[in-house]
Amino acid sequence: MNTISNLTKTSGSIDKELREGLLKQKAITYWITGLSGSGKSTLAYGLEETLFNQGKLCYVLDGDNIRYGLNKNLGFSSEDRSENIRRIAEVSRLMNDAGLIVITAFITPFNADRHMAKQIIGESNYCEIYLSTSLAVCESRDPKGLYQKARSGQLPHFTGVSSPYEVPLSPDFVIDTNNLSLNQSISMIIEE
Template identity: 55%
Template sequence: MQRANGAINGQDRARMFRQKAVTVWLTGLSGAGKSTIAYELEHRLMALGHACYVLDGDNVRHGLTSDLGFTLEDRRENIRRVAHVAQLMNDAGLIVITALISPMDEDRAMAREIIGHDRFVETYLTASVDDCARRDPKGLYAKARSGAIAAFTGVSAPYEPPAHPDLYVDTANQSKEASVASVFDYLHETVLLTA
């Protein structure tokens, strides 16, 4: 299906916002730091005058995808919907930061296709299951290991790490501040954001 185009194009919005609209797609296990990094990055970008928004797994599941569960099919549909919203927000000139486990490689590839290869920054937050379980304040890993939670990514459901992400961020061995700085610096070097 072809998108409707208005009189204002992406270049017009890029000039107005003084930024290139991209989607920073944070992927990693539960507890790898996706939401923390997403909101810290948003804060840092906003402080410099960049227009951006976080699409977090929790905030989209309260409305946009509240009808979905956690089967592989439902996760795929969740990612499809979020990718379409991110694409629209990019069209509006915004920087979008997603914080979704998005465990399957084919689903992340679908998101890249929807959003556009030139706008999609796949960012893999590398932290092992044991690292994530150690920092898990809700005890989800313990519940999953005991069988109380079915189909928990990394324990009883698969996670396919990106083979060639645009950016690796080792959240197991660097601080929150260093992790955010890694993403921020990458954006400035590759997307050429202006203050």
């Protein structure tokens, strides 16, 4: 049974533009993508702190944190990864509609999933940030010991080892966290 045909999209008199006006900010989603260990969460929380200190209302959606709640029923198969991204994009869209700045930190290894996220969120609200830090550097950092587990076969479908990472086709920003400090990386984004 297709339950979608029984639904009607509703809205009130307060729209996104009014909320943005109240908050004195442009709602946007900064979609940070890159390999594990590239610095996605570090950049996301650093960007959040900088924007917050500028009086902006923002929120970080981090890959690990989301899997504790909203997406705890998903694994790491290609299908589950895609569904993980779809759900995050839908939440980001809702938060943008509320006038908020959203900062996501997800590996998002496939171009198709990043494209889907951009379509859900809306092109004018989506800013893709690719952390181009090399696999060797990410693996040398290995803050969670995941690369070691993947190399020993304990983590199947691990991006960069046994599962591919497709480099973004046209990101808004390319940041190599091996060569740029956190402050330099944040400045690249907010000073555009």
